[in-house]
Amino acid sequence: MKQKSILDFTKFKCIVIGVSAGGMESLTRLFAHIPKDFPLPILVVQHMHKLQNDYFITHHNCTCILPVKEAEEKEKIRSGTIYFAPPDYHLLVEEDETLALSVDEKVNYSRPSIDVLFESAADVYKEKLIGIILTGANNDGAEGIRIIKQKGGFTIAQNPKDAEFPVMPQSAIDLVEMDRILSLKEMTTEFIRWDQEDEI
Amino acid sequence: MKADIEKIEIDLFLEAIFKCYGYDFQLYARASIKRRIKHLMKKNGYNRISDMTSDILHDPSVFEKVVYDFSITVTEMFRDPSFYQSLRNKIIPYLKTYPFIKIWHAGCATGEEVYSLAILLKEEGIYNKATIFATDFNEHALDVARQGIYSLKDTQKYSTNYQKAGGKASFSDYYYARYNSAIMRKSLSKNVTFANHNLVTDGVFGEMHLILCRNVLIYFNKDLQNKVLTLFNESLIHGGFLALGSKETLSFSSIENDFKPIDKKNKIFRKIKKG
Numbered sequence A: 001m002k003q004k005s006i007l008d009f010t011k012f013k014c015i016v017i018g019v020s021a022g023g024m025e026s027l028t029r030l031f032a033h034i035p036k037d038f039p040l041p042i043l044v045v046q047h048m049h050k051l052q053n054d055y056f057i058t059h060h061n062c063t064c065i066l067p068v069k070e071a072e073e074k075e076k077i078r079s080g081t082i083y084f085a086p087p088d089y090h091l092l093v094e095e096d097e098t099l100a101l102s103v104d105e106k107v108n109y110s111r112p113s114i115d116v117l118f119e120s121a122a123d124v125y126k127e128k129l130i131g132i133i134l135t136g137a138n139n140d141g142a143e144g145i146r147i148i149k150q151k152g153g154f155t156i157a158q159n160p161k162d163a164e165f166p167v168m169p170q171s172a173i174d175l176v177e178m179d180r181i182l183s184l185k186e187m188t189t190e191f192i193r194w195d196q197e198d199e200i
Numbered sequence B: 001m002k003a004d005i006e007k008i009e010i011d012l013f014l015e016a017i018f019k020c021y022g023y024d025f026q027l028y029a030r031a032s033i034k035r036r037i038k039h040l041m042k043k044n045g046y047n048r049i050s051d052m053t054s055d056i057l058h059d060p061s062v063f064e065k066v067v068y069d070f071s072i073t074v075t076e077m078f079r080d081p082s083f084y085q086s087l088r089n090k091i092i093p094y095l096k097t098y099p100f101i102k103i104w105h106a107g108c109a110t111g112e113e114v115y116s117l118a119i120l121l122k123e124e125g126i127y128n129k130a131t132i133f134a135t136d137f138n139e140h141a142l143d144v145a146r147q148g149i150y151s152l153k154d155t156q157k158y159s160t161n162y163q164k165a166g167g168k169a170s171f172s173d174y175y176y177a178r179y180n181s182a183i184m185r186k187s188l189s190k191n192v193t194f195a196n197h198n199l200v201t202d203g204v205f206g207e208m209h210l211i212l213c214r215n216v217l218i219y220f221n222k223d224l225q226n227k228v229l230t231l232f233n234e235s236l237i238h239g240g241f242l243a244l245g246s247k248e249t250l251s252f253s254s255i256e257n258d259f260k261p262i263d264k265k266n267k268i269f270r271k272i273k274k275g
């Protein structure tokens, strides 16, 4: 059964994604379907080991049509670009829509932490932010999703049944009334159809 | 417009701290500062930033807590091992050519990096001709640094970092264990002067051969970064070296043209010789 695409991406300014265990494969699948003219920037916090990052970036650059890069401090956020938090640094968004990094204490045993990105992005983009929480084995991101919602943003969780590790999306769902709970496949359909109106 | 009120409250909070106590956080990167202010509010049971501002103005002990909460002293020994390897292989050979060397370690936090550097200098045989100034504006952190006593449970990680950084001996040669503590050998801090120095308000350190300032500039906005980088530029001899954190850069800064990169990945730059 097809779901009607009610997400009009042009009403938003940014997407933030949080993902942990099982992230590599989910992101690969999600990004593989994003069209070249996708109108928003995507900021990603993925929990990972300190040494893996270069490989991640290279990998996603190969499988995704949009440019994928490691976030740099003071960098201007550009639409149609995917930014990853560097390993061992928190990623934040500044008021002037530039990126910031910090080595503050770990949050939820994590650096980068999804909550840190989500909260700072929610402060800046408010109702123009989409927050997506994917597979993972901890509860980082749930509080961040709560704040995105509180500031009027749009929240999406991966359907825990669909997630390789259900704990993370489930924690968000338990804490916040999500706008959408979708399988990865349904999410990719949203991305593909972003510019197609009157879709059934 | 609730969000604007919050912004005004933050501006007033930072201005109050500056006017009352002389600590200037107004040019720090806002997103991080905001996070810490909210954290402080929660921790101390405030509902409004302005309530906290009022208490800070009238009670120095409240301010004390803020300063230490605002200064993020997260650090480790041989953080980014490849940086230390690069220092050893690419910079130390130059330093060896000087009869004496002066090093400024700015934003040294609790000192782990300073001891790492001291170990490196010892192993390369130039410790005895080195004078190291290790500074921070956080007096608590400096106290820890002066003592050189760290948690024993971290030594395993540090030992791994040390090996990866090209360590020539065993990390355990440099401390002795007592209960749950690792006490750094006093010979490592013999030539180190730990001192309070605020990068925003205090002046230059003259004639340095090497300045290390890692993971401090990311907390500053562009203007403050340029100001502090100028301070470093003025404190270095021609041909001196500047080492930044792995995500920090001189690109697009006001001193970019006075330096050339020695190791782009490990963020080591050299002040160009003039004349």
Ligand SMILES: C[S@@+](CC[C@H](N)C(=O)[O-])C[C@H]1O[C@@H](n2cnc3c(N)ncnc32)[C@H](O)[C@@H]1O
Pocket (backbone or CB within 6 Å): A103, B071, B072, B073, B074, B075, B076, B079, B106, B107, B108, B109, B110, B113, B135, B136, B137, B138, B141, B197, B198, B199, B200, B213, B214, B215, B216, B219, B245
């Ligand atoms: C994250 S730590 C970095 C420690 C170490 N350099 C490292 O990279 O592991 C940042 C340090 O900068 C210090 N700092 C922040 N603002 C400062 C200022 N205005 N003047 C001097 N030190 C400052 C803090 O107190 C803290 O110890």
